[in-house]
Amino acid sequence: MSTGPASTRKSLLRHPLSQLVLAACLAFSMVFFVTRILIPYQVSDATLQRRPRGNLSDLYPRWLGARELWLHGRNPYSQEVTLEIQSGYYGRPLDPSKPADPGDQQGFAYPAYVTFLLIPTLRLPFETVRIGFTWLLVALTAASVFCWLRMLRWTPGWAATAAVLLLTLGSFAGLQGVKLQQLSLVVAALLSASAALLVGGHLFAAGVILAIATIKPQLVALLAAFLTYWSVIEWETRRNFLFGFAMTLALLCLGAHWLLPGWIGYFWHALHEYQRYTGGQSRLDVLLGPVVGKGASALLVIGLAAVSYRLAKAPSNPRTLSLAFSTMLAATLVVMPNFAPYNEVLLLPAVLVVAREALDPAQSRGFRLAAAAAGFFLAWGWIAALGLTLASCFAPAATVQRAWAAPLWTEFAIAPSMLLTLGLLLVRQIKTPLGEEPRPIDYR
Secondary structure (H helix, E strand, C coil): CCCCHHHHHHHHHHCHHHHHHHHHHHHHHHHHHHHHHHHHHHHHHHHHHCCCCCCCCCHHHHHHHHHHHHHHCCCCCCHHHHHHHHHHHHCCCCCCCCCCCCCCCCCCCCCCCHHHHHHHHCCCCHHHHHHHHHHHHHHHHHHHHHHHHHHHCCCCCHHHHHHHHHHHHCCHHHHHHHHCCCCHHHHHHHHHHHHHHHHCCCHHHHHHHHHHHHHCHHHHHHHHHHHHHHHHHCHHHHHHHHHHHHHHHHHHHHHHHHHCCCHHHHHHHHHHHHHHHHCCCCHHHHHHCHHHHHHHHHHHHHHHHHHHHHHHHCCCCHHHHHHHHHHHHHHHHHHCCCCCHHHHHHHHHHHHHHHHHCCCCCCCHHHHHHHHHHHHHHHHHHHHHHHHHHHCCCCCHHHHHCCCCHHHCCHHHHHHHHHHHHHHHHHHHHHCCCCCCCCCCCCC
8 A cells, every 4th residue: 555645645635624624725715816806806997997887786686676566566677677777786877878888788687576586675775685685695505505415315424515515605606696696596596405305206396496496597498398308208206396397387477477467578578688788698609609609509409308318217316317407507507698607506516416426436537537627627716716815925916916817717618518527427327228227336
């Protein structure tokens, strides 16, 4: 047995306390990068360009739109309410004649039933709502870690679990989502709860939660389509999921129609406008160009439809369902026409699946290489943030801020590389005869 330095370093990395300390250092570095490097750079750049930064709360347009709808009967999708949102968000309405003004119009581009979730907050001052919602997002994101682990039926140990919790909250996606008060974090928490309920056999409740998660339909569409097919193909044993999902979604839509007749048309127009003024590019569009990227997205969706039959016909077990959940969410991030980093909280189940499967000694060399590449792209943000944090101890702040983009260099590669790694697991799953489960793995 080797007792050299390499063996000693490997033993140290496996020690629970070492894992926890490393995770804490990386999370702290990312917090430092966001609060002391990135935000000061953005503030100074906005001041130089005379560009309004706004209150940086993506909840505000939804909250104000909901308040106007419920308390004053106004259409939250209207141009008048949009201008009021801009006044509260940016400090003034946007002026098309000023090139430095932000392109995001901050319109109410959500389904009208999102307002149901905001009813308890409508008579409160927004500053109170902002503070409460910030802590709610932290709690929901932390809870989602345990739900995803529950979906996998995986207990990696207290130190590894705490490390995952720290890295999730201390990731750029998590920090950006909390800072911007993004409802994507709420959707991610709802999806994790739905997954845990589904694996636990509570199909009706899982469907109810998934329907509520459609407040951001673009994040849920692929997963909902797969789970609908999954329910139909084994109707006798899985129909309760579809009942819960369909009934809840119908109630939400009908309730929104009672509140605002014709809301679907308003929402569709608002969504189209949102895609127009935000660019509407997917990660594949950026990596491959708009024409090739859209073609690749279409082929990817067709490929997912092709493998869905095998996944849906497979026995309902945690391994198959966790692979399906993770793949659909990773594919969503690759093809959806929005590449905001905060949406990458939806990659957490994929990261956990890949980490768990990497413990299987029978995994192929191709899988291990793909997993290593995806792991590097994911870890780069923390590595670069750590480097900038250390540099801040010696270099002037203005010098360090010029390297603000370094932790984001691999952003576009994270989701595609993770999806490729999951694809290799899918190949192995598809090769397994229906009705059989791959060899059990000792994940301890």
